[in-house]
Amino acid sequence: QVQLVESGGGLVKPGGSLRLSCVGSGFSFSDYYMNWIRQSPGKGLEWLSYIGSTGSTTFYADSVKDRFTISRDNAKNSLDLQMSGLSADDTGIYYCAAGRRRITRDGPDWDDFWGQGTLVTVSS
Amino acid sequence: DIQMTQSPSSLSASLGDRVTITCRASQTILNYLSWYQQQPGKAPKLLIYSVSRLESGVPSRFSANESGTDFTLTISGLQPEDFATYYCQQTYSTPYTFGRGTKLDIK
Secondary structure (H helix, E strand, O other): OOEEEEEOOEEEOOOOOEEEEEEEEOOOHHHOEEEEEEEOOOOOEEEEEEEOOOOOOEEEOOOOOOOEEEEEEOOOOEEEEEEOOOOHHHOEEEEEEEEEEEEEOOEEEEEEEEOOOEEEEEOO | OOOEEEEOOEEEEOOOOEEEEEEEEOOOOOOOEEEEEEOOOOOOEEEEEOOOEEOOOOOOOEEEEEEOOEEEEEEEOOOHHHOOEEEEEEOOOOOOOEOOOEEEEEO
8 A cells, every 4th residue: 555654753952963764655656746744743734845756856945945955766765854953943743745746637636645754853 | 935824723513514614825826725634643634636626535525615815625514533633735836835724623
């Protein structure tokens, strides 16, 4: 079945770095764009970063630009998020999400599914 | 950045009720609007995409519509599994902003 599994979360000190990973299975990973989304404790959802299916296109939220780097390895069905300069505001559950959009005879057809998330805690 | 103003932030309803959640975009987003459902302790799950198209497997009691930059999600005949938090998201332009969520609980 379709699955995304994140890893790499944990406790990190302010100013520290962390690398999150996400591995996909059960679908054609290289056909999908990928996103990282964060959910801070008791708060809503914040989109962080996007990478296109080939890895050639990336976008970032202003809150993480120049601190976070998204990358993917389609040969390994994997997605990474390298995070640096972490602060307490970066604490939260980090989800990877896969997406694909097609136009069919019946109209738009979007796929979208998320991993279970990995918890990042930034604290001294 | 496009702001997604979602209302209400919380909603109490009874089994069998019909409820409507609204998201207003601060500018045009064409049809790049999705709705997600999040159960406690779980990842969000796509319910509706491209304004009004139901994701495969989503019950037909869920429906959605739009009027300009106002988008609505309606649940007709609430079932126990529908009590959750709902989010809208625009993917017209980055940053792909979410609404702040609507927590639907049992009255």
